[in-house]
Amino acid sequence: MTLTILFAASDANWAEYAAPLRAAIAAKGLPATLTREAAPEQVDYIIYAPSSALQDFAPYTRCKAVLSLWAGVERIVGNASLTQPLCRMVDPGLTEGMVEWVVGHTLRHHLGMDRHIVNPGHVWDPTCPPIARERPVTMLGMGELGTACARALAALNFPVTGWSRTPKQIPGIPCLHGDTGLDQALSTAQIVVTLLPRTPETENTLNARTLSLLPKGAVILNPGRGPLIDDDALLAALDAGQIGHATLDVFRVEPLPQDHPFWSHPRVTVTPHIAADTRASSASHVIAENIRRGEAGEAFLHRVDRARGY
Structure with a gap:
């Protein structure tokens, strides 16, 4: 038939x-x-x-x-x-693309590439970044994409902690879960990657309270879903210096409206939903x-x- x-x-x-x-x-x-x-x-x-x-x-x-x-x-x-x-x-192709975006932007912020690429004052600043093993990363979401990204970063010696809503066991990646686990996972994360699915339970996972738990100056990478982050809370945390930078690939409204404050904020990078396809x-x-x-x-x-x- x-x-x-x-x-x-x-x-x-x-x-x-x-x-x-x-x-x-x-x-x-x-x-x-x-x-x-x-x-x-x-x-x-x-x-x-x-x-x-x-x-x-x-x-x-x-x-x-x-x-x-x-x-x-x-x-x-x-x-x-x-x-x-x-x-x-x-x-598999989408997974590879996501891993490349996450690793690329993690290394960008870890190495402080922006201050050398965009240096209109020609400032000679020989400050060296720490090595990867000294830069804790937290992966929010340990599904197929989160696990692949976590493993790639761990292979570069970043200490990666995974978090998900339910318990996960990933060889080589310590994983936490639940509300208490989220607070613990954020408390030491200098870079946070959000790869959770969009559900009512995951909306605004990063909000005013959870952003305040991060070490001052932490970096947010969101290639997952726009509603995972409370936009207003993120902007307030950026303005206060609590968050050092946010590189965002997904948004509540796409294309991102031209008058959205993310476009003009000096500590926000907008990429047009290209992390993975x-x-x-x-x-x-x-x-x-x-x-x-x-x-x-x-x-x-x-x-x-x-x-x-x-």
Whole structure:
């Protein structure tokens, strides 16, 4: 029997994904038709972007899984009509890109590169930074991305502490959890990286209270989700010198409005949501493997826990 796979995403996504998806599905030996239009009752799998016009999943009674092209699922996980299994995207290419962004900006702030790159007064300042083992880093969020970034930083000798809402055991990375663990993880962190999922429980994880726990002058890197940080609290902490710098890749509203104070703040770096992106070539293999698993009766990869929201 030929499978019907509905691609429910934008025209731009279709242009990027159609060829690699067909190749990846064929490589798994799956007889399938990849299409942008199909009768709902005939669809076996939906490849999905949460920005899609498809928002009512109830008619897709034969659909065995909804396979998201996005790593974040906050825009779909609360959809009451979605009763099919939902799988988020964990793309090796996206992970590599995130690791590179996090390591690059960690090293930038650790080495104090900005004062040499931007030095209009030609100031000769021979002050040397500490070595990596003297610069504690805390990783908020120890999922696939957080763990990969934590391991990369630890390989460079940064002392990395991981924190997550629930207990995690990552070889070589001490991990804390819960409210008490968060306070402990922040209390020594000179650099904090936020890679938590966006859920009601994680919103404003960094707020006036938690920012005050950090050592004075600590640096914030946020390539995770904009709502993880209370914007007003962060600006106040920057103005007070409690936070030395914030490099932000994600925001509550994107593109970041031109009048937002982050743009003009001297201790804020804005990057335009480029820390990591799904690569069609590698993501297509993840999707094809999940379709193969569905047909073989095996557990799906990266299935979302609807109760936890990720």
